[in-house]
Amino acid sequence: MRYSLSIGKIAGISVYLHWTFLILVGWIMMGTLQAGATWIDAMWSLLLLATIFLCITLHEVGHALMARRFGIATRDITLLPIGGLARMEALPEKPREELLVALAGPAVNLVIALILFPFVQRIDPNLAMSSIGAVNFVPALFGVNIWLALFNLIPAFPMDGGRVFRALLAFRTGYVRATRTAASLGQLLAMVFVFAGFALNPFLIFIGLFIFLGAQAEAGMVETRFALRDHTVKDVLMHEVPTLDDTASMRDxxxxxxxxxxxxxxxxxxxxxVGILTRQDIITTLRTHGDKALVRDAIDTKLEYLNPGMPLDKAWSKMQSEHKPMMLVMDEGQIKGAVDEESIEELILIHTARSQHN
Amino acid sequence: MRYSLSIGKIAGISVYLHWTFLILVGWIMMGTLQAGATWIDAMWSLLLLATIFLCITLHEVGHALMARRFGIATRDITLLPIGGLARMEALPEKPREELLVALAGPAVNLVIALILFPFVQRIDPNLAMSSIGAVNFVPALFGVNIWLALFNLIPAFPMDGGRVFRALLAFRTGYVRATRTAASLGQLLAMVFVFAGFALNPFLIFIGLFIFLGAQAEAGMVETRFALRDHTVKDVLMHEVPTLDDTASMRDxxxxxxxxxxxxxxxxxxxxxVGILTRQDIITTLRTHGDKALVRDAIDTKLEYLNPGMPLDKAWSKMQSEHKPMMLVMDEGQIKGAVDEESIEELILIHTARSQHN
Structure with a gap:
């Protein structure tokens, strides 16, 4: 995620802090000082905040380590003011694996709470961020971890509870349909969050919007991936590929x-x-080197080829992970044409339109 | 705007109510009843809300009538929970005209306040939506109109005060630079709104986001329009235009x-x-009529032509207002090629890249 500060690695996974985090820190400082607290009190509040986000990081690491057991790597973890986000290279598709990966996060918070339990004398349910000190620090942290476990288990897909819900559905109805149902429930609950946010806490509004958009995006992604599985590279092969000579200028x-x-x-x-030149390459090179720069200096010369029989979801993943908007298609040593991201998107549009007609 | 309910016409301009408005009504009802009010009190609150939005509508009508004096028509007015929005066919570009159009809105609220003033005995600054009744209805409405006039004059572009600020700057520095400065100040103030929203009222968060995105979008639009003025249709003319026969099928x-x-x-x-067939036409027809539908049944047969010497900003406006993503270019009775939205966007990208290089 852009505008994020790298703050280290846990279990080999980079952890980033998003800049919006500063808002949260500023807000807590202001709120604490406004409530008549001293700077020392404010420091205790910030220490609690930092510790909470350590717990959230460990929650995400829980997901990541469980995913690793199933062969799925985690790219990085980003801490946002509304929680953590682990970006995995893929998503587990076997319901049993998804179930375990989703539960691993809240389980971490329960374990932390169990460890803290012996040191907790009394739990004050009305504890505010502005009244944290040496006496109630551990009880507060205990409460937060219980709350993190329970809150994340609300079945609002794509939150953990929503993933658990999808996995349980997927045992019976298949992955695409389970995702659609879980996403609908997620969006419904997201709207409840937004409503509740007006009355209770503005942060809920953001969490609600985040869930709403997240559910939509992930449901769309799942449908796309499954639609692509029914096709191969041959189905989107462009025979008409425009060419440019490598000695041409950027003006050309x-x-x-x-x-x-x-x-x-x-x-x-x-x-x-010898390479592919994209619109983005042309714009970037015009900006940095002007009209007279040559095409050959602007291209990535590492050409990769697809073959016509390759399943389209594999081709899509490859183009995404290597950041190549167009790839050539080779068959028996001959170039047959090319595939670009846009033709794959068009295939999905056509596929969806046809299935809605039938 | 989509999902809006038509509620009538004022001065020949259609007024719409956006569905999110229901959230506001629900929120006020809940808040009023929660505060221990009776249903009658709640009805008074809703009546005040309706009257406030009538005042907001009149504010927008004020902008629209002033704009009409300068030959600018208003497409419609939409009421959102965070205020009104008048969509004008064009924006006034002469600083004097923009100044008058921007001031006309707040002026309406001041006039309403003046009319109410003789009926106001006492103004209670701590008036809440939940404590409205027959006694304090008029004083509350008076206060709201004063507040509407002042709030809208905050120089947070694209709010009215921001437009006034831009117009005053534009007298001295030109329209594009004035817009850039006003948009920056607008975005800064928008962030202040978001911050303040956390402490004071969640609605400020939405208003802040709205201003932030609005400032960005409108500044971009102004830069685009001015960049396009330096060019004519000839500069983006596509000589290679793919053709399809009207007897071909959707499958083809x-x-x-x-x-x-x-x-x-x-x-x-x-x-x-005989017509243009766009990607969107193909997708829509596949969905409604399937593979066997013919191209000739899917096209809009009303062809419109551009000429090569036409300024590009005029061509862009024409394509936008007639919803045609591609238009043919005709010169001396002969078709020279076509222009589509994407080539105009590409020209802007190229133009910007070149100007950043020099």
Missing amino acids: AACRLLNSQNKNFLVLHEGQP | AACRLLNSQNKNFLVLHEGQP
Whole structure:
């Protein structure tokens, strides 16, 4: 995520702090001092905040380590003011694995609470962030961990509880349908959060919006991935691939861009493919080196090829993870054409339209 | 705006109520009843809410009538929970006209306040929505109108005060630079609103986000329009225009879509242009009529032409207002090619990149 500060690694996974976090820190400091507290009290509040976010990080590490057991790597963990976010390379698709990965997070908070329990004398349910000191620090942390476990188990997909709910559904109805149902419940609960936020705590409004958009995005992604599984690279193969010579200038490339609806070009050197030039490459190079720069200096020369029989979801993942908006398709040593992100998106649109007609 | 309920016309301008308005009504009802009020008290609160939104509508009508004096029509007025929104066909560009249009809104509220003033005995600054009755209805409405006038004059572009600020700057520095400065101040104040919203009232958070995104979008639009003025249709003319026969089927059209990077096709009948078929047309027709539908049944047959010397900002406005993503370019009775929205966007990207290089 952009605008994030790297704060180290846990179990080999980079942890980032998002800049909006500063808002939370400022808000707590202001609230504490406004409530008549001293700077020392405010420091205790910040220490609790830092400890809470350590617990949230451990919660995410719980997910990540369980996912690793099933062969899924975690790219990084980002701490937002409304909680943590672990970005995994893939998502577990076997219901049993998803269930275990989803439960691993809240389990971590329960374990922390169990460890703290012997040191807790009395739990004050009305504890406020502004009244934290040496005496009630541990009880507060205990309460927060219980709350983190329970809150995350609310079945509002894509929260942990929602993933548990999807996994349980998926045992019976299949992954796509389970996701659709879980996402609908998630969006309904998200709206409840937004409503409740007006009355109780503005943070709930943000959490609600986050869940609402997250449910929509993830449900869409699942449908896309499953739609792509029914197709191979051959189904979106573009036979018409515009070419550019590697000795052409950026001025030429910009003209070619404007002269047709093409965005991505195959670059040739003496008739042999040497790279792909995208619209973004042209814009970036015009900005940094101007009109006279040559195409050959702007291209990524590491060409990768797809073959026509490759399942389309694999091709899509490959293009995404290598950040290549267009790839060439090779069959028996011959170039058959190219595939770009847009044709894959078009296939999904066409596929969805056809299935809605039938 | 989608999901809006038409509630009538004022001065020939349609007024819509956005569905999120229901949230506000529900929130006020709940808040009033929770505060121990009776249903009659709650009805008084709703009556005040309705009257406030009538005042907001009149505020927008004030902008619209002033704009009409300068030949600018208003498409419609939409009432959102956070205020009103008048969509004008164009924006006044002469600083004097913008100044008058921006001030006309707050002026309406001041006039309403003046009319109410003789009936106001005592103003209670701590008046809450939940304690409205026959006695304090008029004083509350008086206070709200004063507040509406002052709040809208905060110089947070694109709020009225921000437009006044831009107009005053534009007298000295030109429209684009004035917009950039006003938008920056607007975004800064928007962040203050968001912060203040956490402490005071969650509605301020939404208003802040609205201003932040609005400032960004409108500043971008102004830069685009001014960048396009330096160019004519000739500069983005696509000579390569893919064609489709009007007797082809949707299946053929979908294949053609996938087989190249083209999205918009010129449709021919016996070699003569009869319409444009866009990607969206293909998807929609596949959904409603399936693979066997013919291209000729999916196209809009009302072709409009641009000429090569037309300023590009005029062409862009025309394509936007007639919802045509591609238009043909005609010169001396001959078709020279076509222009689509994407090539205009590409020109802006190229133009910006070049100006950043120099």
